[in-house]
Amino acid sequence: MEELNFNVYNVLILAGIIHGFIFSLIIFLNKNLNSKTNYLLAFTILSLAFSNLQYWFIDTGIIPRYKYDNNSLLFIPFEFLMLPFFFLFVKSYLNKKINRLEYIYLFIPFLLSIVYLLVRNFLNDDLAIIKIFNLVVEYISIIFSITIIVLVFRLLIIYQKSHSKYSIHDVIIKTKWLKRILFLGILLCVLWGISLSIFKNLFNGGYYHLYPLWIGLSILIYWIGYSAILQKHLYQERKEIRKKISNKSHKKLLPINNKAKSATYLKIDGLIIDNKLHLDPSLSLKTLSKKLNLSEGYISQLINKNSNLSFNDYINSLRINDAKEMLTNDNYKNYTILAIGLESGFNSKSSFYAAFKKFTGQTPIEYKKGVRNL
Numbered sequence: 001m002e003e004l005n006f007n008v009y010n011v012l013i014l015a016g017i018i019h020g021f022i023f024s025l026i027i028f029l030n031k032n033l034n035s036k037t038n039y040l041l042a043f044t045i046l047s048l049a050f051s052n053l054q055y056w057f058i059d060t061g062i063i064p065r066y067k068y069d070n071n072s073l074l075f076i077p078f079e080f081l082m083l084p085f086f087f088l089f090v091k092s093y094l095n096k097k098i099n100r101l102e103y104i105y106l107f108i109p110f111l112l113s114i115v116y117l118l119v120r121n122f123l124n125d126d127l128a129i130i131k132i133f134n135l136v137v138e139y140i141s142i143i144f145s146i147t148i149i150v151l152v153f154r155l156l157i158i159y160q161k162s163h164s165k166y167s168i169h170d171v172i173i174k175t176k177w178l179k180r181i182l183f184l185g186i187l188l189c190v191l192w193g194i195s196l197s198i199f200k201n202l203f204n205g206g207y208y209h210l211y212p213l214w215i216g217l218s219i220l221i222y223w224i225g226y227s228a229i230l231q232k233h234l235y236q237e238r239k240e241i242r243k244k245i246s247n248k249s250h251k252k253l254l255p256i257n258n259k260a261k262s263a264t265y266l267k268i269d270g271l272i273i274d275n276k277l278h279l280d281p282s283l284s285l286k287t288l289s290k291k292l293n294l295s296e297g298y299i300s301q302l303i304n305k306n307s308n309l310s311f312n313d314y315i316n317s318l319r320i321n322d323a324k325e326m327l328t329n330d331n332y333k334n335y336t337i338l339a340i341g342l343e344s345g346f347n348s349k350s351s352f353y354a355a356f357k358k359f360t361g362q363t364p365i366e367y368k369k370g371v372r373n374l
Contacts, residue, residue: 005061009211013056016218020049023225033229040089041228047085048221051078052214059207075117079141080110083148083185086224090152093232094159094173109144113137138196142189149185152178166280168246171238177227184223188216237339244331245279245322245343265306268292268299278318281347285311316355319345323356327368337364 024042057063084106156175163172199209285296323344326332341352
């Protein structure tokens with residue numbers, strides 16, 4: 001019996017595999033996570049995990065290495081499942097309807113590759129043909145993966161264009177994290193191709209040339225899994241907060257001596273607060289000037305003179321007041337600080353924390369604890 005091949009690299013790969021199985025199992029068993037979107041996420045993670053697992057078994061020697069002239073192992077091409085499931089997950093995550101035909105189109109390559117593997121058993125006597133076919137299938141897998149990634153990018157672009165304008169009744173789903181995953185996917189596809197064409201020649205046998213790819217897939221398992229669940233939870237929180245905000249009127253919390261204020265400024269101030277314009281992360285002097293038919297310079301000068309704040313600080317002060325109200329209101333105590341910050345009009349955690357610290361001298365967490373005496 002050959003000695004098993006265990007090293008720090010395939011131990012790391014195994015950790016990612018186990019995590020993928022546990023993560024998927026939790027989704028299937030946890031009633032709070034039962035949804036079509038999460039199921040598609042679980043199938044994506046399982047495809048990644050199973051892909052690494054079958055290579056891991058062979059690399060460690062637990063299953064005898066594949067021999068072209070004695071093929072007793074049916075190698076399942078999970079690489080034709082990972083991206084199709086991810087594509088369907090993204091569509092569902094963006095609340096897009098999935099056409100039944102898409103299931104057929106997306107999984108045809110997987111079915112064809114299974115047929116190829118079955119037929120290949122009859123070609124065992126011709127090692128050269130098998131090697132060529134296997135190499136062709138590998139490169140087709142890379143091209144197929146890149147094609148799906150491009151289609152997902154297209155989905156995200158279409159979604160962003162159709163949700164470019166802020167609405168108090170609709171939460172725009174964050175897609176930045178998905179783009180980062182897609183960029184990693186592209187890098188892994190490039191690494192895959194390099195592993196087949198360059199790295200393979202640097203090693204005398206074994207699967208060492210594929211270690212970077214497998215470790216990259218393990219990282220992807222963690223990244224996709226946790227990011228998807230956290231972002232979905234954040235989206236649900238924001239929907240609930242948005243509903244509460246849209247059903248209540250805003251109160252002005254900044255002390256104002258109305259007699260000392262310009263009538264035009266009071267009109268602008270009232271328009272922004274009454275219409276909750278400051279809750280739009282993309283609000284700018286340009287958009288406000290179009291609404292008011294006033295020049296950007298005049299609005300900026302008016303706000304600065306009457307509030308002693310720049311336009312950005314004035315808008316952020318309104319947002320911070322809303323955030324402070326939610327942080328101290330029991331109706332919002334079960335929501336994360338990030339969800340509250342985003343629904344106050346900030347477009348990121350960092351911008352929210354920076355503005356909050358500037359106006360209060362505290363972080364949102366410190367402020368919440370101080371007010372609630374926790």
